[in-house]
Amino acid sequence: MKTLAITRTLSITLLLCLSASFGFADRIKDLASVQGVRSNQLVGYGLVVGLDGTGDKSDFTDQTFRNMMEQFGITIADDEDPKLANVAAVSVHATLPAFSKPGQEIDITVSSLGNADSLRGGSLLLTPLRGADGNVYAVAQGSMIVSGFGAEGADGSSIQVNIESTGRIPNGATVERAVPTSFSQGDHLTFNLHRPDFTTAKRMAETITDLLGPDSAYAVDATSIRVTAPRDANQRVSFLSVLENLEVTPGEESAKVIINSRTGTIVVGKHVAIEPVAITHGDLTVTIQNDLTAAQPEGFSAGETVVVPDTDIAIAQENSPMFLFGPTVTLNDLVNAVNEVGAAPGDLMAILEALKSAGALKAELIII
Template identity: 80%
Template sequence: MKRLTITLILLLLGSLAYADRIKDLAGVQGVRNNQLVGYGLVVGLGGTGDRAPFTNQTFRNMMEQFGITIPEGQDPRLRNVAAVSVHATLPPFSKPGQEIDITVSSIGNADSLRGGSLLLTPLRGPDGQTYAVAQGSLIVSGFGAEGQDGSSIQVNVTSAGRIPNGAIVERGVNSTFSQGDFLTFNLHRPDFTTARRMSETINDLLGPGAASAVDAASVRVTAPRDPNQRVSFISVLENLEVTPGEESAKVIINSRTGTIVVGQHVRIDPVAVTHGNLTVTIDNALQVSQPEGFTDGDTVVVPDTDITIDEGDNRMFLFGGTVTLNDIVNAVNQVGAAPGDLMAILEALKSAGALKAELIVI
């Protein structure tokens, strides 16, 4: 009988306080990435392309642009071509001529994109404008093989690939970085304590009133209008160190892997918990029933079933009002709970109001 294993990770988030740079805690409002997407064709596939109708239509349109007309009703029977979506992230302050990475994914039923090359594909933003053009040979990490008897094996995904520096930026995105008399830092993880400490740290350097915490996610700072001065100004601020606020009490459960993450500030009110397993074992055996000699009976196979019920060792453990992480770990180890059982215990404690933490199941 296989025993399930519990992986319990303890996060000691408050025992040691570390200072982080502002650049690691927050980003400047208006300085952001932009998503681009495009539609194109990958050619040069070794018979692993798709047979989707829109692939043929796209191929016809492309050939007409080169002055080649395919007669109507004639199927080009493409097997070396695949229709793909192309997407990329345009970093902030990207300038025309710079190169960015792209990801290419099959739209139709192509078996593999290995060995293919992406033809010139415009990449557009949400406003419909073209900000980059992509082209190049794909790098596909997955691979597969198939035998003549129909057996096959595949490692990773073969219908998607990447092209490093596969797109050239053609248009920059306007930024509000140099506009206005203020700049705003937006925290990656909103927290009132962190926002307050960040504003206090900036005021200690620049003077009272230079920075103010707008809310749990934003800190507004008075900044110079001149772009050159503003760059130097942010360079100084983003390297200031701030001690972030402690995380709230959380218990995170991954129901698929059985991993449980417990934060340091998790507390449990006085409560008694009992845990027991009910195991039912059914053992089927076959026996032959042989009639006695010179009789009219037939030889038959008779099933012999043995059913065993084991209720396990039901034990009860007590949580006091000052439960620590070590107490929780010891109780879990003593009771020998499986991942599903421990999840049920935590959910029951939460329902009873004894678990003083946010319970997150992913």
């Protein structure tokens, strides 16, 4: 019991350390991104060949294979079964980074679409990758790396490690078309904060203004900061290189308590406070035990032997002390009180939800 209490104390204290904000300054490149400078998602459909009898038996795989063979001048009769045990239909997706140019290579992920058992040892055939506008921006091909592994015995027993129906090809696609951007257009650049915050936006605008002069930057809203920038592309690159390395102290987050009900993880923010409230929390255990006994007829009577249930019900309730929180409760006080109670994560979730319902918890309660 003592070891368990120490573990709980350490875990809750660790959450306190992680959630505390020390006011460290961050670079602008870590706080925001430049509007219009973004990656794009690509997707394609193709065939993986060379499998060791682990391909799929889907109708669309057969159709795709026939269409591909016709492009090479080979016609397969409709009543002929090509027996595609070594072929699998796959989807191919990739992320095209900003400013990618034709000839550069990007990584791709290949996933089975049918009922293929494994893609291990397969090679992806030439597959065009399209963007949301339908245009081809890259072409993929190559041998895959599959981290999954599986084995099956003659008696039907099997074991599998990771997933065998998905693989990756490093530098497996070649960029064929560049995505146009508005980076070099206009007289302004706009930074968009990763986490919208009015205080952070104001401080970033002030930091840039201190460097460039009055009216050079202003906060549009809690997310965007607009900055006057040179039109020349070369000067704009140097200009951004200076700005993105400026340090800004972000604003502190609002008071939040985040609960992950699946894992039992609870994170309490720095500015969480509790109004005066008394709390008690205990467990009520009800135990019901059924025993079957045989009832015999008396003497030599003509009665029958019957089975009679014998039920024993016991109720046990844990005696838990009541804790009083004063009006100046801080996060440290809350952590110390919880450690003193020795509440498990499930109990602490119930306490926090009850505090929020009573209006005593001055924080946003987020359950994920």
